[in-house]
Amino acid sequence: MVFLHKNNKFYKANIMNPISKAEENHLKAIFNLCEEFSKPASTNAIAKIMKTKAASVTAMIKRLSEKHPALVNHQKHKGASLTETGKKIATNLIRKHRLWETFLVEKLNFSWDEVHEIAEELEHIKAEKLIDRLDEFLGRPKFDPHGDPIPDAKGNFTFRKQILLTELAAHKTAVVVGVMDDSPSFLQYLDKLNLVLGAKVKILERIEYDGSNRILLNDKQEQILTNKVCQNLYVKTL
Amino acid sequence: MVFLHKNNKFYKANIMNPISKAEENHLKAIFNLCEEFSKPASTNAIAKIMKTKAASVTAMIKRLSEKHPALVNHQKHKGASLTETGKKIATNLIRKHRLWETFLVEKLNFSWDEVHEIAEELEHIKAEKLIDRLDEFLGRPKFDPHGDPIPDAKGNFTFRKQILLTELAAHKTAVVVGVMDDSPSFLQYLDKLNLVLGAKVKILERIEYDGSNRILLNDKQEQILTNKVCQNLYVKTL
DNA sequence: TACCATTTTTAGATTAATCTAAAAAATATT
DNA sequence: AATATTTTTTAGATTAATCTAAAAATGGTA
Known part of the structure; x- marks a missing residue:
């Protein structure tokens, strides 16, 4: 096990460190911003999505990259982007979110405008087996109730000429x-x-x-x- | 809005304060212990269930009763029990847990030995509408995959002469x-x-x-x- | 290029939830 | 009843995640 020494603190450098809900949400925000604008995500932009302050985002990115090296790329004042591993995690969150939304609409008769908030919570449930089974139960859908593509277990999105x-x-x-x-x-x-x-x-x-x-x-x-x-x-x- | 002043801190006394996951788990532990032994739950016993230490439980009970008055009864050194409101919350958690377990077994083909952990996470999802719909989707089951009774939305358990x-x-x-x-x-x-x-x-x-x-x-x-x-x-x- | 506005980071606090160690209270044993 | 054991509480720390205010860096413009 490797240890890093930064700012007078020791962190276990271990990918297996469980990623917290707050950390997951930051990863997702960074992913979405990078996808949308094709450049590193600024702290301000992330803060806006997370409904926090820029200072909190700076702190979070620092914690993230010290606790989970190889998820986030970032240089001071230059914004943040995700590594391949980070992207995989963000994609999996999107997969979970969209599968749960599909479940809520298809099976529990929610309407498409009600499901976002609930899926926002459900997506943080960790068990991978749960998502595999849910995917299967739903018939491996390719699109969610809003028409957004659901990535498969490997993170591949289906594209549609729309x-x-x-x-x-x-x-x-x-x-x-x-x-x-x-x-x-x-x-x-x-x-x-x-x-x-x-x-x-x-x-x-x-x-x-x-x-x-x-x-x-x-x-x-x-x-x-x-x-x-x-x-x-x-x-x-x- | 009422304010309480204790230990040099101000707490908003407001039932609408969202109850945290840790708080919910403590409520559930207290509920189960009180049901099983028909007496107030000791800090040690709660700590054992929560996999924390007695000191942490004392702190939690204090926080709980200051932040959410009318959920927990407790006198120093005399253990904790739940008020009617507290019991209602605990019962609802049990309801959610058992409904999710039923879902996992009946719909997602999990076996009865795999579902506890996952349900332990799912039970903390807050949306009441979700649980109502899930209950309906499952056909308002009265017992979970282990044969334990599922309370209805009002908190009533079905008893069975077993x-x-x-x-x-x-x-x-x-x-x-x-x-x-x-x-x-x-x-x-x-x-x-x-x-x-x-x-x-x-x-x-x-x-x-x-x-x-x-x-x-x-x-x-x-x-x-x-x-x-x-x-x-x-x-x-x- | 030098200044100004904006953005980002640092510094220092706060809160929830936990810990350990020590003190205090309750309970059990002689 | 006195003492010993166990349980509970207090005191003091720690960590994650947030905040505000101030300092530093970046970038655009005169």
């Missing part, structure tokens, strides 16, 4: 496959409009005046959608 | 309904013997020599069971 509804050519039929914004208020609004995953949409007309769109829903119902709604809906052409 | 196999009269047929000892090793041994919940048993002969019992299992198979096994098996006569 575009935003704003990018769909007029008069082409497509199917709703996901949302960009998964806030409860947006999801509830979509429910009201019957714009659930799998719904068929065709743009009938784009209105110059206010950027809104007249669409045909499921081959029968006409509907006006604002540009903002269209910018947050992923569709896939048939 | 006796230990040691107490069963010879030549009377009964059905295995539960276990007293739910350690993995015992449960795995029972699996080997085919002594699962629902198995039919009849005592053919009690052997003076070593206290063992010759039984008939499921009307066909003869089997020797030690006294220890019989002392840990609950049965119900037909």
Whole structure:
């Protein structure tokens, strides 16, 4: 067993150190930021996601890299990114989150706007066997209730050629496959409009005046959608 | 909002204070000890269950009763017991634990010796709606995979006239309904013997020599069971 | 390039949950 | 009842995760 000596403290350098919930959440935040912006995640940005302060993030990153070397890369003032091992852990958290969301919606009849918070807790349950079995029980789903891809046990995501509804050519039929914004208020609004995953949409007309769109829903119902709604809906052409 | 002043510290006296995992586990330990011995739970006994030290338990009980008044009764050196509110919380934890165990066995095909640890984590997930839905999904089961009663949402347990196999009269047929000892090793041994919940048993002969019992299992198979096994098996006569 | 604004880090505190060692109280034994 | 043993509590530390305020570094702009 190796020991590191930093700041007058000894830390056991051991990957087997269990990773705490707070640490897991920081890893996930760093992962998501790095994926989105393709550059190291800033302490401020991480703090915003974690609802903590930049100083706390600095402390956490320091602890993380001392306690669990080989998870996080970071140089002072240069932001943080994940190593391959770190990415694997973050991906597994996302896998768990999305599998639990799928369970909640498919098996327990939750609606898609209610599941995020609960999955946020469930994803920290450690037993790997539980997740394997859950995955199997759900029929190894590839996408969660918001249309986001569920990585497999090895961390591979299934990609789907999806575009935003704003990018769909007029008069082409497509199917709703996901949302960009998964806030409860947006999801509830979509429910009201019957714009659930799998719904068929065709743009009938784009209105110059206010950027809104007249669409045909499921081959029968006409509907006006604002540009903002269209910018947050992923569709896939048939 | 009321404030209490003790030991130079201020605590918000607010039942709405979220109860931590450690606090919940202490409540559960106190509940179980009080139920089993019908007297206040000693710090030592609690510490043993919690795998901590008596001093830590004292500190925890103090914190608990200052932060969440009306959950725990306790006088110095006299042990701790729960108020009605405290009991309700403990009962709800037991409900969650046993529902999750049922889920793991019934839906995810875990065996009855594997589920305790995982349920120990799952029981701390807070969302009440989740438990209601899970209960419904499982068909509102009354007993968990070990035969222990699952309290309903109001905290009521279903009682069953069950006796230990040691107490069963010879030549009377009964059905295995539960276990007293739910350690993995015992449960795995029972699996080997085919002594699962629902198995039919009849005592053919009690052997003076070593206290063992010759039984008939499921009307066909003869089997020797030690006294220890019989002392840990609950049965119900037909 | 020098200054200013922003971002990040350090320094120093706080709180929850634990520990060990010692003191105090309760219980058991002669 | 006096003493010995056991149990419980107190006192004082530790660690993880957070905070605020202040110092230091970075980056953009005059």
